[in-house]
Amino acid sequence: MNSTPMSFHQRVSHALADGQLRVALDRTTERFTLNRVAGLASLPDADAVRDRARSIRLHTLSRLDEYLEQFEANVTSVGGQVHWASDAQEANEIVLDLARSRSVKRVVKSKSMVSEEIELNQALISGGVDVVESDLGEYIIQLAGETPSHIIAPAVHKTREQIGQLLADKLGVPMTDDPVEMTATARSALREVFLQSEMGLSGVNFGVASTGSLAIVTNEGNASLTVTAPRIHVAMMGIERVVPTLDDLAVMLLVLARSATGQKLTVYTDLLTGPRRGDPDGPEELHVVLLDNGRSRLVGTEVGEILACIRCGACLNACPVYQQIGGHAYGSVYSGPIGAVLTPSLDREGPWHVLPEASSLCGACREVCPVRIDIPRMLLALRAETVRSGKANQWVRIGFWLYRIAATKPWLFRCGVSMVRQLTKMFFVNGWLLRLPSPLSSWTQSREFPVIASRTFSEEMRDREEGSGDE
Amino acid sequence: MPETIFSVQLFATCLVDAIRPAAGLATLRLLERLGVKVIVPSGQTCCGQPAFNSGCLADARAMARYTIDLLEKSSAPIVVPSGSCGDMIVHRYRELLADDPAYASKAERVAARTYELSQYLSDVLKVQDVGARCRRTIAYHPSCHLLRGLGVRSAPSQLLDSIADARCVSFPGAEDCCGFGGTFAVKMGEISSAMLDRKLDAIVESGADTVVACDAGCLMHIEGGLKRRGSNVAVRHLAEVLVESE
Numbered sequence: 001m002n003s004t005p006m007s008f009h010q011r012v013s014h015a016l017a018d019g020q021l022r023v024a025l026d027r028t029t030e031r032f033t034l035n036r037v038a039g040l041a042s043l044p045d046a047d048a049v050r051d052r053a054r055s056i057r058l059h060t061l062s063r064l065d066e067y068l069e070q071f072e073a074n075v076t077s078v079g080g081q082v083h084w085a086s087d088a089q090e091a092n093e094i095v096l097d098l099a100r101s102r103s104v105k106r107v108v109k110s111k112s113m114v115s116e117e118i119e120l121n122q123a124l125i126s127g128g129v130d131v132v133e134s135d136l137g138e139y140i141i142q143l144a145g146e147t148p149s150h151i152i153a154p155a156v157h158k159t160r161e162q163i164g165q166l167l168a169d170k171l172g173v174p175m176t177d178d179p180v181e182m183t184a185t186a187r188s189a190l191r192e193v194f195l196q197s198e199m200g201l202s203g204v205n206f207g208v209a210s211t212g213s214l215a216i217v218t219n220e221g222n223a224s225l226t227v228t229a230p231r232i233h234v235a236m237m238g239i240e241r242v243v244p245t246l247d248d249l250a251v252m253l254l255v256l257a258r259s260a261t262g263q264k265l266t267v268y269t270d271l272l273t274g275p276r277r278g279d280p281d282g283p284e285e286l287h288v289v290l291l292d293n294g295r296s297r298l299v300g301t302e303v304g305e306i307l308a309c310i311r312c313g314a315c316l317n318a319c320p321v322y323q324q325i326g327g328h329a330y331g332s333v334y335s336g337p338i339g340a341v342l343t344p345s346l347d348r349e350g351p352w353h354v355l356p357e358a359s360s361l362c363g364a365c366r367e368v369c370p371v372r373i374d375i376p377r378m379l380l381a382l383r384a385e386t387v388r389s390g391k392a393n394q395w396v397r398i399g400f401w402l403y404r405i406a407a408t409k410p411w412l413f414r415c416g417v418s419m420v421r422q423l424t425k426m427f428f429v430n431g432w433l434l435r436l437p438s439p440l441s442s443w444t445q446s447r448e449f450p451v452i453a454s455r456t457f458s459e460e461m462r463d464r465e466e467g468s469g470d471e
Numbered sequence: 472m473p474e475t476i477f478s479v480q481l482f483a484t485c486l487v488d489a490i491r492p493a494a495g496l497a498t499l500r501l502l503e504r505l506g507v508k509v510i511v512p513s514g515q516t517c518c519g520q521p522a523f524n525s526g527c528l529a530d531a532r533a534m535a536r537y538t539i540d541l542l543e544k545s546s547a548p549i550v551v552p553s554g555s556c557g558d559m560i561v562h563r564y565r566e567l568l569a570d571d572p573a574y575a576s577k578a579e580r581v582a583a584r585t586y587e588l589s590q591y592l593s594d595v596l597k598v599q600d601v602g603a604r605c606r607r608t609i610a611y612h613p614s615c616h617l618l619r620g621l622g623v624r625s626a627p628s629q630l631l632d633s634i635a636d637a638r639c640v641s642f643p644g645a646e647d648c649c650g651f652g653g654t655f656a657v658k659m660g661e662i663s664s665a666m667l668d669r670k671l672d673a674i675v676e677s678g679a680d681t682v683v684a685c686d687a688g689c690l691m692h693i694e695g696g697l698k699r700r701g702s703n704v705a706v707r708h709l710a711e712v713l714v715e716s717e
Contacts, residue, residue: 009661012661012662013661016661016662016665320647320648320650320666320669321659321662321666324662324665324666324669325662325665357655357658357659359652359655360615360648360651360652360655360656360659360663360666361524361615361616361655362619362648362652363615363616363618363619363620364615364619364647366619367619377566380523380524380526382526383524383526384527384528386526387526387527387528388526392525392526392527393658396525396527396654396658397527400522400525400527400530401527401530403517403522403530404527404530404531404533404534406516407516407517407519407534407537408516408533408534408537410513410514410515410516413516417488417489420489432695432698439657440657441660442656442657442658442660442661442663443656443657443660443695445661445664446664446668446696446699447656447667447692447695447696447699448694448695448698448699450490450491450694450695452489452490453489453490453491453492455492456489456492457483457487457488457489457492457495457496458483458488458515460492460495460496461511461513462513465513
C-alpha cells in the first residue's frame with residue numbers, strides 16, 4: 001500500500017477543490033446507488049438472500065483454514081498449483097519467479113485489487129516484465145499513471161471528457177468523449193496485447209473449495225481472454241475469498257452485481273476449473289497465489305467481519321464522505337468505508353489511523369452492505385484502538401477526560417455550562433459565535449456556532465420545581 | 472386534562488439542555504398535554520456518546536454508568552428527544568458495559584425502556600395526530616441515528632403530516648447525513664462542510680420555510696450553516712412544532 005507524501009487533510013482539500021472530480025463522482029455514485037436499489041428489487045426477497053449471503057461468509061470465515069485446505073487440494077487435483085504468500089513481498093516474488101522461470105516478457109492483466117494492494121505491477125516492471133491492464137478502467141489509469149479510486153470502477157474519478165483527452169494524448173487518436181468510440185480504441189489496442197502475452201494475471205471474486213474452481217466476473221470479457229489466451233494463468237486471491245460450494249457461489253453472485261452496479265449478473269461470469277486438460281483452449285498452467293498480508297490476523301477480532309466483504313463497492317457509492325472526496329483522498333488502495341476499516345487493519349504500522357475518523361458514522365454503508373457488515377461499529381473499534389495505543393490527538397483525550405469528570409458530577413457540569421456561557425457571551429453576535437479558536441475553528445469556517453442558552457433546560461426545571469413548591 | 476396513565480422520565484440530553492432548551496420544554500409540554508406524567512430526573516448530564524464516538528471508551532463508560540444510575544432510580548420508561556442519544560442508550564450501552572458485571576444487566580434494562588420521542592408517541596402512545604396547528608412549509612431531515620440506528624422512519628413524518636395548516640415537502644438526499652457526526656464536524660471540518668452544503672442547497676431548493684429534525688446535534692449544525700448563509704429558513708425540533716397551535 002502506498003502512502004503519498006501529502007497528508008490526509010491536504011488530499012481532502014485537494015479533492016474538494018477539484019470541480020471535475022465532483023462532476024465525475026456525482027454522476028457515478030448516484031447512478032450506482034439508484035441502480036443498486038432497482039437491482040435488489042428484482043430479487044423476490046432480497047433481505048433473505050442478503051441474510052443467506054452473510055451467513056455463508058461468516059460460516060466460511062469461522063472455518064477458513066479447513067476451506068482453504070480443501071480449496072488447495074481441489075485446485076491441485078484438477079492440475080493447478082497453489083502458492084501461499086504471507087505478505088506482499090512474498091506474493092510479488094512468487095509471480096516474478098513464475099514469470100522469469102518461464103521466460104515471460106509480457107503480462108496481460110484483468111482487474112485485481114489484490115495486485116494493487118501488493119503493488120504487483122511495479123514489482124513486475126522493475127523485474128523487467130511488461131504489464132498491460134485490460135480492464136478498461138484499469139487501462140485508463142495505467143495510461144494516466146494513477147491508482148484506482150474505486151473498488152469496481154477504478155477510473156471513476158475521471159469524467160469521460162478527461163478520458164477522451166487522455167486517450168488522445170497517449171495513443172494519438174482523435175479526441176472524443178463518446179464512450180463507444182473510446183472503448184473501441186482501447187479494444188483494438190488491447191487485442192494485440194492478449195495475443196502477445198505469455199502470462200495472464202487475474203483477480204478472483206470467489207474460489208470454490210469443493211471444486212477448486214475460480215469465479216471471475218467482468219462486464220468487458222477481458223478476464224475471459226486474460227485467463228485463456230496466454231500460456232500461463234496466474235490468479236491472485238485474498239485468502240478470505242473462498243466459498244464452500246458452487247451453491248454458495250450462486251448465492252454470492254445473486255447479490256454481488258446487484259449491489260455493485262445493479263445488474264442481475266455481470267455480462268461475463270467465468271468459472272474456471274484447472275488449466276487446459278485436452279481442451280483446444282485454455283492455459284497450459286494455472287497458478288493460484290493465496291495472499292494473507294494481514295488477513296488471518298483479523299479472524300476473530302473486533303474487525304474480523306470485514307473479511308466477509310465481497311468487494312461490491314456499494315458502501316463507497318452510498319458513503320456521503322466518499323461522494324465528496326472520492327477514493328484517492330484516502331491515500332490507500334482500498335477507499336471509502338471498507339477502506340477505512342481494511343487499510344488500518346491490514347497495515348497496522350502505516351499512517352492510517354486518520355481513516356476511521358473520516359466518517360460521520362451515518363450508517364449508510366451498513367444499510368447497503370450485501371453481507372450486512374457493521375462498518376460503523378468497526379470504525380468505532382479502530383478509533384478506540386487509536387486511543388488505547390496512544391496515537392490519538394491529545395486534545396481529544398484530555399478534552400473528553402475533563403468532560404467526563406464534569407459529566408459525572410452534576411454540580412461541576414452546571415458550573416462548567418455557566419462558565420462556557422459567560423465566556424461565549426463575550427463574543428457572540430445575535431446569539432451566534434462567528435469564529436472559534438483552534439481546534440474548533442474548522443466549525444466556524446462554514447457555520448456559526450450556537451451559544452449556551454441564557455436559561456438551560458435544567459435551570460428552567462429547577463425554577464419550575466421551586467415554583468411548584470411555593471404553590 | 473386527560474387522566475394520567477403513562478409516566479415517563481425525560482432525559483433531555485446535554486445539547487438540548489445547554490443549546491436548545493426550547494426542545495426540552497416543548498417535549499415536556501407535549502407529553503403532559505397527552506396525559507403523560509413526566510419526571511425530569513435532576514442531575515442529568517451527557518449520555519457519553521461524544522466520548523464513545525471518539526474512541527475514549529473509559530470516559531464513555533463512566534458517563535454511561537452515571538446516566539444508568541440516574542435513570543435506574545425510577546422504573547418508568549425513558550423518553551429522549553434525540554435519535555443519536557437514544558441510539559447510544561439503546562444500542563451502545565449494552566456493548567460498552569457487556570463485560571461489567573455490575574452494570575451489564577442494568578444497561579439492558581435501561582435500553583429496553585428507552586424511546587426516542589417520536590418513537591414513544593407512535594409506538595407506545597399510538598398517537599399520530601397531536602392536534603398541532605401551524606402555518607409552515609416543512610422539510611423533515613431524518614437524522615442518521617434515528618433512521619438507521621433506531622430504525623425510526625415513518626413516525627416523525629406522520630406526526631408532521633397531521634399538523635393542521637402545515638405542508639411537508641420532500642427534497643433530494645433527505646436521508647443523507649448533514650455532516651454533523653459530533654466531533655467529526657470539527658476533526659473533518661472540510662468534509663463536514665461539503666456535506667452540509669449539499670444538504671442546505673437541497674433544503675433551500677425545496678421551498679421549505681422550516682427544517683425539522685429529531686436531534687439537537689443535526690439542528691445546531693443545519694442552523695449554524697443556514698445562519699452563515701443568511702437564510703431565513705427556520706430550524707425546529709419536532710417537539711417544538713408539535714406544540715404549536717398558532
